[in-house]
Amino acid sequence: MSHFIPQEFHYRLNWRTHGVRPGAHASKTLGGNADFRGFSHFLSHPDPKRIDVRRSLMVVPKTLMVRTFYERNAITVYAMIDASSSMAFAGDADKWKMVAEIASAIAWSSARQGDAFGLLTADDALRPDLSESASSRRGVAQQIYQTIHSATLKSQTSASALPQLAAQLSNKKSLVFLISDFHIEIETLKTTLQAMAIHDVVPVVLWDDAEYENIPEWGWARVRDLETGADASLFLRPQLLQKMTDSYLLKRNTLIQLCRKLGIRKPFFVGKYFNATQLSQHLLGLS
Amino acid sequence: MSDFGVDATWPLFLMLLAWLPLFGKSYQVFPHPSISSLPADTLSIYLHKTWRGLGAIAIISTAFAMAGPYWGELNIERLGRGAHVMIVLDRSASMNDDFTDRPTSHDGASKPDASKMAAARRVLDAFIKQSREDLIGMVSFSTSPILVAPLSGDREAVQAALNATEAGGMGFTAVARGLGMGLDYFEGKPMTGSRVILLVSDGAAHLDVKTRELLRNMFQRQQASLYWIYLRSKNGASLSDRPPEGEEQAYPEYELHAYFQTLGMPYQAYEAENPQAVQSAMKTIARLKNKPVYYKQAAPRHDLSNIFYGIALISVLGLLVLALMEVKKWRYGSE
Structure with a gap:
């Protein structure tokens, strides 16, 4: 599987990082020659290469001025995974396999952009076996794909340890992809998102069409909740299907509202399959 | 019920x-990630x-x-007209004898079925056929009583029993035991109509005091009335003739008649000297007993x-x- 190449997407930050490692993102670190910062006295930045003659002639009293720049730095990208039982749902696509795919794509893409990658997983407790401390180690994408793919989810667990997971993140502002189906209690979700307030969070919502849409129009079905084990009876008919779609639409809107309120990026909804190009567009604000 | x-x-x-x-x-x-979303x-x-x-x-x-x-077992209450009739038939040897008033044919020979038994059978047969709504049972007795048919609405059984009496009678006349057995069949049955003991006999026997008392008690307990069709023999004494003084013991019929009168229950004796008389006696009884009767039939x-x-x-x-x-x-x- 070492030759497996995950999908690659691109991301751009709208904030300046505080990093020290050189990378691809705008930072607040002085130096380099990428992003123009402003002018400074030659004596405070004694770099003859950066002397700006025009500016030196303009200033009063005349003195030597140099241009200063911001460095480009690397950030840490995290994939934060909700490993609750509901993630085992396989409708049009196997959610957990999709998690592996997305997580490895994040790891791969972050490596391609020179960023460090960390993986954090939790269900009702932290899952150290499915976690990876932040590093720029090569081959991590393929490795975590394997690990996640072969991991089993515990039955009837929710994602109550997600807020604790937020504390495991770096104390520097990082890009965090929160991969979940967001079938989480709203309070847990709020706590989690608030705990990650200093980070740039991208919610990646895995909603399969088979949860609410791509189901038979007529018939009687009983469903069992993967997390709680509770049963529900559904007499499927166009009216109920409409209600289900409406219910999910409402949930979707609630989620978007919550993210907007907490100053988090707009959630990225994944349905049948994960498309890196769509994620790129979403992250670049084009979608 | x-x-x-x-x-x-x-x-x-x-x-x-x-x-x-x-x-x-x-x-x-079907597994679902979140039914709370539904x-x-x-x-x-x-x-x-x-x-x-x-x-x-x-x-x-x-x-x-x-x-x-x-x-x-459901008991259906039915309304019947008629009585609960227990026929107590004498089958003693004397029943094979002729009547006093012997019917003769043109050539002077006696009819072969002119015996008292045959006459009684004929008349009883007609009575059974005619009394559609009566409950009828039958006990025959000679030396000892034999249950022939229990008290029921099943007429065929009684009729068959009656036909079975064609075999000649034998033995003595144990009236008391026959009556006792007949009365026994009223025991435990609901009192839904008049109860009748129809005694068909040609003679009588002497009853001792103890038996008399016992029978009287039984009659009173069962509230049964008694009809006696007395088939008088050629040389038998009439019930109405008072026997000579001091010779009562020689006339058990008269003695029994006198005793029956003291039962405290309705009693009627019909003295029949010929088949016609038996018939008319039966008609009287049939008329007398046409009161409605309630009875239960087991379904x-x-x-x-x-x-x-x-x-x-x-x-x-x-x-x-x-x-x-x-x-x-x-x-x-x-x-």
Whole structure:
């Protein structure tokens, strides 16, 4: 599987990082020659290469001025995974396999952009076996794909340890992809998102069409909740299907509202399959 | 009047299996990540409850049907006109004799069936045929009484019994035991009409004091009236003729007649000297006893298991409909 190449997407930050490692993102670190910062006295930045003659002639009293720049730095990208039982749902696509795919794509893409990658997983407790401390180690994408793919989810667990997971993140502002189906209690979700307030969070919502849409129009079905084990009876008919779609639409809107309120990026909804190009567009604000 | 019962109790324990459909969870379910995201649908909830209920009903009614429930022996009350008549027929040897007033044919020879027994049989046969609504039983007696037919509306049995008396009579006349046995058949039966003991005999026997007292008690307890058709023999004494003073012991018929009058219950004696007289006596009795009678007829008990099997079948059919309605594949258009 070492030759497996995950999908690659691109991301751009709208904030300046505080990093020290050189990378691809705008930072607040002085130096380099990428992003123009402003002018400074030659004596405070004694770099003859950066002397700006025009500016030196303009200033009063005349003195030597140099241009200063911001460095480009690397950030840490995290994939934060909700490993609750509901993630085992396989409708049009196997959610957990999709998690592996997305997580490895994040790891791969972050490596391609020179960023460090960390993986954090939790269900009702932290899952150290499915976690990876932040590093720029090569081959991590393929490795975590394997690990996640072969991991089993515990039955009837929710994602109550997600807020604790937020504390495991770096104390520097990082890009965090929160991969979940967001079938989480709203309070847990709020706590989690608030705990990650200093980070740039991208919610990646895995909603399969088979949860609410791509189901038979007529018939009687009983469903069992993967997390709680509770049963529900559904007499499927166009009216109920409409209600289900409406219910999910409402949930979707609630989620978007919550993210907007907490100053988090707009959630990225994944349905049948994960498309890196769509994620790129979403992250670049084009979608 | 009617009581409910079951043949076997062990299948009732199978009813406990109704717990399975009521609370069991082993039915086909589709996994879903979050049912709280799904809308609550009342119709669906009731459908599920109906499914559970039908399962339980099917099991309970099958178990109950297996137990074999029934409505107890039902007694239907019927209104009859007539009496409860217990015929006490004398079959002593003397019954084979002729009447005093012997009917003769043209050539002067006696008819072969002119015996008292034949006449009595003929008349009783007509009486039985005619009294459609009477309950009739029969006891015959000679030396000791024999139950011929118990008190019932089954006329054919009595008729057959009567035909069986064609064999010649024998032995003595044990009137008291015959009457006692006849009276015994009233015992325990509901008093829904007048009770009649129809004694057909040609003679009598001497009853001792103890027997007399016993019979009197029985008559009074059973509230039975007595009709005596006295088939008088050629040389027999008439009941109305008072025997000479001091010779009462020689005339047991008169003595019995006198005793019957002291029973405290309605009593009537018909002295028949020829077949015609017997016939007219029977007619009188038939007329006298045409009062309405209530009696109960036992109907066979009703087996209720079919009803419960029916209920189970309906429930199972309902379950079948629900099962056919069930979605086999969750995803629309999946393989």
